[in-house]
Amino acid sequence: MAGFTKRSKVVSNKKMSFWEKIYLPAILGGMWITLGHLFTKKTTVRYPEVQREFSEIYRGKHVLKRDDEGRERCTACGLCAVACPAEAITMVAAERKPGEENLYREEKYASTYEINMLRCIFCGLCEEACPKEAIFLTKEIVKAGYDRDKFIYGKDLLVEPVDPSKRINVSKRQTPEVLEFKKDKNQRHNVH
Amino acid sequence: MGTMLIFKILLASAVLVMSLVVAMYSTLIERKMAGFFQDRFGPDRAGPWGMFQPLADGIKLFFKEEFMPNTADKFLYILGPSLTMFIACLTSAVIPWGPDIVINGQTYSLQMADVNIGILYIFAIVSIGVYGIMIGGWASNNKYALLGAIRASSQMISYELAMSLSIIAIVMMTGSLSMREIVNQQQGFHWNIWYQPIAFMIFLICAFAETNRSPFDLPECETELVGGYHTEYSSMKLGFYLFSEYINMFISGAVMATLFMGGYHFPFIDRLGLSPNAFAFVSFLVLFAKITFFGFIFMWIRWTLPRFRYDQLMRLGWKGLIPLAILNVLITGVVILLNK
Numbered sequence: 001m002a003g004f005t006k007r008s009k010v011v012s013n014k015k016m017s018f019w020e021k022i023y024l025p026a027i028l029g030g031m032w033i034t035l036g037h038l039f040t041k042k043t044t045v046r047y048p049e050v051q052r053e054f055s056e057i058y059r060g061k062h063v064l065k066r067d068d069e070g071r072e073r074c075t076a077c078g079l080c081a082v083a084c085p086a087e088a089i090t091m092v093a094a095e096r097k098p099g100e101e102n103l104y105r106e107e108k109y110a111s112t113y114e115i116n117m118l119r120c121i122f123c124g125l126c127e128e129a130c131p132k133e134a135i136f137l138t139k140e141i142v143k144a145g146y147d148r149d150k151f152i153y154g155k156d157l158l159v160e161p162v163d164p165s166k167r168i169n170v171s172k173r174q175t176p177e178v179l180e181f182k183k184d185k186n187q188r189h190n191v192h
Numbered sequence: 193m194g195t196m197l198i199f200k201i202l203l204a205s206a207v208l209v210m211s212l213v214v215a216m217y218s219t220l221i222e223r224k225m226a227g228f229f230q231d232r233f234g235p236d237r238a239g240p241w242g243m244f245q246p247l248a249d250g251i252k253l254f255f256k257e258e259f260m261p262n263t264a265d266k267f268l269y270i271l272g273p274s275l276t277m278f279i280a281c282l283t284s285a286v287i288p289w290g291p292d293i294v295i296n297g298q299t300y301s302l303q304m305a306d307v308n309i310g311i312l313y314i315f316a317i318v319s320i321g322v323y324g325i326m327i328g329g330w331a332s333n334n335k336y337a338l339l340g341a342i343r344a345s346s347q348m349i350s351y352e353l354a355m356s357l358s359i360i361a362i363v364m365m366t367g368s369l370s371m372r373e374i375v376n377q378q379q380g381f382h383w384n385i386w387y388q389p390i391a392f393m394i395f396l397i398c399a400f401a402e403t404n405r406s407p408f409d410l411p412e413c414e415t416e417l418v419g420g421y422h423t424e425y426s427s428m429k430l431g432f433y434l435f436s437e438y439i440n441m442f443i444s445g446a447v448m449a450t451l452f453m454g455g456y457h458f459p460f461i462d463r464l465g466l467s468p469n470a471f472a473f474v475s476f477l478v479l480f481a482k483i484t485f486f487g488f489i490f491m492w493i494r495w496t497l498p499r500f501r502y503d504q505l506m507r508l509g510w511k512g513l514i515p516l517a518i519l520n521v522l523i524t525g526v527v528i529l530l531n532k
Contacts, residue, residue, distance in 0.1 A: 024393075027497060034229050034496040044233045 056172040059122040059137040061153075062115055063160050063168045067105050070162040073134035076110035083129035088119035105132075113158060117142045117151040127173070136170040199300050207284050207304065215438035216246040222438075222491055229495040253431035261424050263333040272328025273425065273432035279321045280436035283443045286310040288372045290456050290476040294468045302472060303372060310371035311363065314447060315356055318402060321440070322348040325404075325411065328433070329421035340420030343502065344411035347401055350509040351408075355398035357517035358391040361524040362451055375455035380462075383454040390520045392452045394513050396489075399448060401509070403440040406494040413499055445486030446479070453482050 019025050045052050054060075065073050076093035094111035096104045103109075120142075126135050145151065160168045220235065220242055227234025235242035260269060290302040307313055322345050329341020362384055366374050378384055385392045401408040412420030419425075422433045449455060456475035466474060500508070 027493075030496045031492060034492065037231055038225075038228050040231055042228075042233055043231050046233070046236075 054139045056139075058139045059124050061117075061138055061140040061142045062120075062126070062158055063136050063138050063170070064113065064155065064158045065134055065136060065168075065170065066160055066162065069102070071101075071103060071105040072109055072159060073105055073132045074110050074113065075106045075108045075132055075134075076113070077131065079129040079131060080126035080135055083125040084120075085123060085125060086119045086121045088116045088121075089126060090114050090116075110155070113155050115153050115158065117153055118148065133174075136168075136173055138168055138170065195298065196300070199295075200304060203289075203302065204285075204304055207289065208281060211281065211284055211439050211442055212435075214442045215435055216250070218438040218441060218487060219249065219434075220245045221487070222494075225488075225491045226495055229492075250431070253428050256427040258429075259424070259426040261333055264424065265331040265333070268327050268331035269424075270429070272324055272331060273422075273429045273436075274324075275327065276321065276324030276436045277432045277439075279317055279324060280439040280443065282317050283314055283440075284446070286313050286371050287443070287446050287450055288375050288455060289479060290472040292468070293472045301372075302476070306370060306372050309369045311359055311369045311374075311451075315352070315359075319348075319352055321402075324436075325421050325433075328425065332421075332424035334424045336417045336419070337421050337423045340411045340413075340417045340423070343417075344404060344421055347404075347408065347410060347505060347509075350506060351398040351401035351513070354394055354509060354513035354517050355402065357514060357521060358394035358398070359451065360517075360521050361388050361391045364521070364524050364528060371450055371455075375450055375457065378454040379457050381454070381459045383452065383457075385452040388452070388520070388524070390516065392448075394517050394520070395448060395452065397508075397513060399444045400490070400493065401505075403437060403444055403490075405437070405441065405490055407497040407500050408505060409499060410502055410505060441487060441490050442483060445483040445490070448486050449479055449482035455479055455482075 067073050074091075076091050078091065078093075081087075081089040081091060091110045091113045093108055096107050096109055122137065124137050127137055142151075142153075160166070223245070224234035224242065226232075235245045238244040238248045260266070285304045286307055288301075288303040288306075292299045292301050294300070325344040325348075326341045329337040329339075329344070332338070362374065363369060365384070365387065366377050368374060368377075374384075400406075404411050410420075411417075412422065414420075417423070422430055425433060456479040458475075458478045461474055461478065462471070464471075464474070
């Protein structure tokens with residue numbers, strides 16, 4: 001059997017000795033081990049009070065970014081919806097009216113933008129597909145709930161606040177490689 | 193006489209309340225210990241350190257649906273858990289909780305009934321205990337419940353034999369069946385455990401089997417029998433079964449402390465120069481500490497050892513413990529005769 005695994009062991013069916021037969025030494029040994037565990041450091045994280053540190057590039061709830069002047073970056077091109085393997089994203093495009101220039105960066109925008117958080121697998125392909133640097137995944141967790149309808153997140157939950165102090169920092173997700181990739185006009189979806 | 197009666201009633205109520213409260217908090221401590229043994233914290237959400245967890249559990253059990261299978265025998269179905277609970281509470285009657293106390297010049301004994309056959313009483317009550325489980329399991333009209341009940345009855349009867357035989361050695365040494373007498377002969381550090389370690393081991397192992405605790409929890413082994421004898425029980429009837437297990441644990445801890453660990457005696461506490469009542473209180477605390485120690489052992493074993501297979505359990509009982517207990521009785525007899 002040699003060669004298949006490094007952990008193979010030869011099993012012996014030898015008779016148990018007297019001390020093995022009465023089990024008590026083995027039981028005491030086991031009790032010594034469990035007693036040790038009584039005093040070890042506990043691995044539990046007391047969740048609501050203590051939160052574990054997340055990776056900087058954790059893929060959690062999405063955010064729809066605004067640009068520096070507070071205008072929505074999304075132009076409702078639909079590339080994120082196409083890229084989404086779970087088909088979780090739907091949107092409706094609308095034309096920007098005169099006087100709305102301070103709300104939307106370009107002539108077209110998403111009047112509704114919905115992500116079904118029960119379908120989403122948090123793969124981040126929407127983020128990769130986005131040519132406008134509009135959608136990012138954040139460290140925030142999508143919370144559990146009792147109602148399935150509550151998991152369809154609309155623009156009210158996804159678009160980041162206008163207030164500069166409440167903006168969501170996604171700079172950690174914009175690695176030099178990503179930025180370089182987005183500039184590459186040979187990639188079809190980067191041409192606009 | 194009147195005051196004595198009132199005192200006895202008060203004592204009985206106090207012991208009953210104590211065993212109920214201790215059983216209640218044993219459930220919490222058990223879960224805490226389970227957590228700590230597995231590198232977790234255990235329940236800590238209900239109040240500080242989960243102090244109110246037993247209350248929450250109790251309220252939950254009361255408000256659960258009262259389910260009864262329509263093929264069950266109604267009277268026996270209800271009798272089962274009631275009997276188990278009743279019997280679990282009865283055993284504490286002959287346990288001496290402390291030395292005598294003096295109120296207004298009259299001496300009161302901290303033992304509800306100093307019957308001269310105390311040990312026989314305990315064994316009588318414990319052997320009725322199997323009826324509660326047997327009746328409940330049988331009346332449920334469920335094969336898992338019946339299997340669990342049969343397992344429980346044969347297990348408890350088998351281990352009762354070894355348990356009683358191990359006690360015979362103690363009775364031979366003390367020459368009395370009275371619990372008070374046995375305790376008083378273990379004054380200071382003359383505990384029976386030093387003279388009868390084998391009897392103690394047998395008794396301890398049998399106590400695990402009698403209370404249906406791991407590693408002998410075959411009557412309710414979830415992996416094989418769904419829930420065992422209480423499969424068809426819900427709500428507070430189930431609560432009674434679970435609760436009586438913890439009362440039994442507490443009482444068997446008290447019996448073991450009384451028979452083997454000197455009861456309320458501890459070296460040198462009689463030299464502290466305390467007044468009789470303070471001395472009685474300290475003695476009671478000593479007994480309680482010993483019971484707590486046994487409770488800890490019960491839980492420690494539970495979270496260490498896996499469950500026995502049924503044939504292993506029977507082999508250990510009949511071929512291991514009973515011959516060993518008989519041998520122990522023989523050796524004790526020979527030693528007593530030689531020392532005469």
